[in-house]
Amino acid sequence: MSTDIARIRREVCDLHAELVRYQLVVWTAGNVSARVPGEDLLVIKPSGVSYDDLTPANMIVCDLDGKVVQGDLSPSSDTAAHAYVYRNMPEVGGVVHTHSTYASAWAARGEAVPCVLTAMADEFGGEIPVGPFALIGDDSIGRGIVETLAGSRSPAVLMRNHGVFTVGGSAKAAVKAAVMTEDVARTVHLARAHGRPQPIGEQDIASLYDRYQNVYGQSSDRSAAEGDAHR
Secondary structure, three states, X not given: OOHHHHHHHHHHHHHHHHHHHOOOOOOOOOEEEEEOOOOOEEEEOEOOOOHHHOOHHHOEEEEOXXXXXXXXXXXXXXXXXXXXXXXXXXXXXXXXXXXXXXXXXXXXXXXXXXXXXXXXXXXXXXXXXXXXXXXXXXXXXXXXXXXXXXXXXXOEEEEOOOEEEEEEOOHHHHHHHHHHHXXXXXXXXXXXXXXXXXXXXXXHHHHHHHHHHHOOOOHHHHHHHHHHHOO
8 A cells, every 4th residue: 555545544534533523424424535646546434434433444445436446345425426526626636525504404495605704705705506416326416516616716515405515625625615614604594594694795705715815824834735736
């Protein structure tokens, strides 16, 4: 097993704990995957295994057609969707899927989360869009993700009647996007329950997005993120 694969297995295993920490998943639902740098491979969690029982050793290595390359267990039932995203979005280094409560409620209504918060403009560059309904088991979900995110600045999509899928230059970035998706979905839900959320103008959204993506934080962090996005 290569050093890169061993490292990615550890990273993917550790990031699943973040889904639990931020209460984005219940039971065995949800998954994180990561692209193996320089290889047509991805690493993803096994299907139906408790989060408490996840280890780097039981993470599954698949090719970009979703076929198991290394691992003794069956991969996540969402593997075909993840693989489709990696095949068609070469800039993506990580994919996350959750059924987080508030974001999934928007997905159940088939409704995009409108951009009414500066935090949304920062992270998503606009609304969080809704993708089509698709059955689990083949790459239909992946096609919906790719088609919905084409031309969008959002790293997140709400798949109708299903839940959240996020992408990032790294698996960690995709997990961050999943955390932020649930946070803003909850806040906008509460705002709408108590009044009429005020939209942010497109020019202001673009300005906020540019500042957050290119100025906010430490320059070393931005350089690392750019490296992740191009690996």
